[in-house]
Amino acid sequence: MPELQHSIKRQRKYLIYLLAIFVIGWGFTSVQDIYAGLILGTALSLYNHWIIARRIERFSKAVEEGRKIPSLGTILRMGSAALAAMIALQNPDQFNLISTVIGLMTAYAVIMIDFVIQHIIKRTNGKEVK
Numbered sequence: 010m011p012e013l014q015h016s017i018k019r020q021r022k023y024l025i026y027l028l029a030i031f032v033i034g035w036g037f038t039s040v041q042d043i044y045a046g047l048i049l050g051t052a053l054s055l056y057n058h059w060i061i062a063r064r065i066e067r068f069s070k071a072v073e074e075g076r077k078i079p080s081l082g083t084i085l086r087m088g089s090a091a092l093a094a095m096i097a098l099q100n101p102d103q104f105n106l107i108s109t110v111i112g113l114m115t116a117y118a119v120i121m122i123d124f125v126i127q128h129i130i131k132r133t134n135g136k137e138v139k
Contacts, residue, residue: 046105050112
């Protein structure tokens with residue numbers, strides 16, 4: 010479980026760095042609607058990441074204690090994605106819909122990239138030890 014908590018914190022940090030990059034892009038480029046969509050999608054993706062992290066912690070405690078397993082918050086995460094899409098559709102001059110959807114997927118991309126990097130690091134460290 011501590012390794013999972015470290016992974017979640019590391020991924021959350023990466024998402025915040027991405028948000029900072031998108032804010033800088035929004036402030037210093039002429040394609041503000043694209044960066045605004047990325048900011049909106051990534052902010053809600055960070056929220057979804059936070060929800061799933063909390064639910065996984067509850068899930069693991071329930072399994073350890075032999076209790077009924079709670080839901081993983083799928084409806085909340087789908088609702089936040091729908092909210093992002095509605096905001097982008099209501100304000101097409103301020104938010105690019107495609108970049109909003111890409112922003113919504115950033116947490117999943119960060120999780121996959123982090124997994125691959127950590128796998129390579131562990132495999133490399135394992136080969137050095139042998």
